[in-house]
Amino acid sequence: MAHFMNNTQKVLELLSNSTNYLSGEKIASEVGISRTAVWKIVKNLQDLGYPIKSKMHSGYYYKDNNKLNEFIIKKNLPTDLKNIAFELHDSLNSTNIRAKEISASQVDSQPLIIISDQQTGGYGRYGRSFSSPKTTGIYMSILLKTQSKELNPGLLTTATALAVARTIEKNLGVATQIKWVNDVLVNQKKVVGILTEAVSDIESGSINQVIIGIGINYLSDISLFPPEIQERVGTLREYVEQSHLSRNYFIAQLLGEFFALYSDYQSGDFIDEYKEKSYLIGKKVTIIQGEQRVSGIVADIDKKGRLVLQDGTILYSGEVTKVRLV
Structure with missing residues (x-):
């Protein structure tokens, strides 16, 4: 998908990829906008919850938190x-x-x-x-x-x-x-x-x-x-x-x-x-497949990802509704 980046995204990308503070001047010259425009964009990003710190004489720094980015x-x-x-x-x-x-x-x-x-x-x-x-x-x-x-x-x-x-x-x-x-x-x-x-x-x-x-x-x-x-x-x-x-x-x-x-x-x-990592191997399970209900002890999971029961039953899919220790 083509990804058209506007100035806000360009500023966000620069800050996201920087490991240090970036001055407003540097951001302005990289994006091709004025320092006032940078300040406005950063303020808007901060209002949207992006964790951007501002520091006098240093500029701006992005500290990753839980905001998706x-x-x-x-x-x-x-x-x-x-x-x-x-x-x-x-x-x-x-x-x-x-x-x-x-x-x-x-x-x-x-x-x-x-x-x-x-x-x-x-x-x-x-x-x-x-x-x-x-x-x-x-x-x-x-x-x-x-x-x-x-x-x-x-x-x-x-x-x-x-x-x-x-x-x-x-x-x-x-x-x-x-x-x-x-x-x-x-x-x-x-x-x-x-x-x-x-x-x-x-x-x-x-x-x-x-x-x-x-x-x-x-x-x-x-x-x-x-x-x-x-x-x-x-x-x-x-x-x-x-x-x-x-x-x-x-x-x-x-x-x-x-x-x-x-x-x-x-x-x-x-x-x-x-x-x-299987939670089921060696346990007795009940599995529902559409209208069908199957019970048995899980012996294996084969190379195709199918569940293999001890009695030889092979299941491609289904929902495990009960799990019990044998």
Whole structure:
């Protein structure tokens, strides 16, 4: 997507990428505007919540906090991902819905990352509501052209779950478990939900784009969630506050992990690592698939990301409704 930058964005980019104070004079000459115009733009950015410090005789300094900022995310991305396009919003009904809207007219083959500070109509599997309070969570959708005619949404979801689990463990120092197929748990509570949706071409019927939605309870306060889910839901808040990692930095690390796995996810080579984090292997589970209910002990997760029960039953997808120790 073409990204037209106005003067406000140019000023924000300069401040976001600087490690020191920048004088108004330097910003004015870089952007090609007056120092008064710089002062007005900075004042406006501060009013919008951007953490820009002003210091007499030194200029302006950006201290990253939890305000979402595309330039800070990009600054922390691996070099090979610097050209990814972003779309940031204060509020959306759902980042996945926005990705679907774009996919209808999107011809660009570059990945697009859509992030919103809040979702008013966030949803998970089976259309269930996904609670998305503002300024505390990470609500993100990745819109991708499919790599080949063969798409395995289940395997892509498992790869995404592993990317999120790796990011949490490496950056927040806390152990994770993955509940097949799309939940990441900390202390047996769900902190991340993932929803993969395929977008098919109406004329050819082939799947030509895929949307991966990721919702993370990053700094979330559990008391703000609906009472009926508070028992099952967890938050990374305690670990984030200890490590002082902004959402921008975490998002950049997550995208790095995701694209490293995505380049070769069809091989299923990551499954052994995924299995090490499995919450289900060796446990008795009940799984619902449409009208069907299946129970059994989980023996394995195969290279295609499918759940294998001890009696030989293989499940591509489904919802685990009960988990018991054997």
